[in-house]
Amino acid sequence: MQRPLLMDLENNVYMEGDRLAIIDRRKLPVEVAPVYCSNYEEVAQAIEEMVVQGAGDIAITAGFGLYLAARKLEREEIGDTARLEVAADRLRATRPTGFHLAALLDKALALIKEEEGKKPASVVIHEFLQQVLDRQRDISQATGRHAETLL
Numbered sequence: 703m704q705r706p707l708l709m710d711l712e713n714n715v716y717m718e719g720d721r722l723a724i725i726d727r728r729k730l731p732v733e734v735a736p737v738y739c740s741n742y743e744e745v746a747q748a749i750e751e752m753v754v755q756g757a758g759d760i761a762i763t764a765g766f767g768l769y770l771a772a773r774k775l776e777r778e779e780i781g782d783t784a785r786l787e788v789a790a791d792r793l794r795a796t797r798p799t800g801f802h803l804a805a806l807l808d809k810a811l812a813l814i815k816e817e818e819g820k821k822p823a824s825v826v827i828h829e830f831l832q833q834v835l836d837r838q839r840d841i842s843q844a845t846g847r848h849a850e851t852l853l
Contacts, residue, residue, distance in 0.1 A: 769828055
């Protein structure tokens with residue numbers, strides 16, 4: 703069964719179990735087909751291959767790539783922030799001029815450093831991504847309400 707076609711970040715890029723699902727924008731509007739990524743390298747490749755498009759979607763996707771990297775390091779019991787920097791650098795390189803992507807990754811890494819020893823990096827990243835998604839949903843709803851008054 704296909705997911706309903708609702709064009710917002712939470713339905714275009716989302717975790718499904720231990721994998722990131724990205725709705726393949728190259729196939730819209732004919733088909734709603736997710737591409738699944740299990741690690742940050744697969745996420746980077748999906749960004750490079752234009753599976754995901756649009757600054758906001760790309761930034762969130764990269765953030766989830768960093769989340770996958772953090773989870774992998776935690777499972778391996780490697781709490782090395784430098785290894786997360788390597789993942790962030792790879793994700794940044796997918797769109798060297800992507801301001802939103804770089805800003806989101808930089809903010810996530812800064813939050814991880816602030817919370818070091820208090821929370822696992824994956825939890826910090828996931829909470830941050832949820833805040834970003836919530837803020838974007840609120841902005842979209844406010845824009846819709848404003849547009850409704852104009853129409």
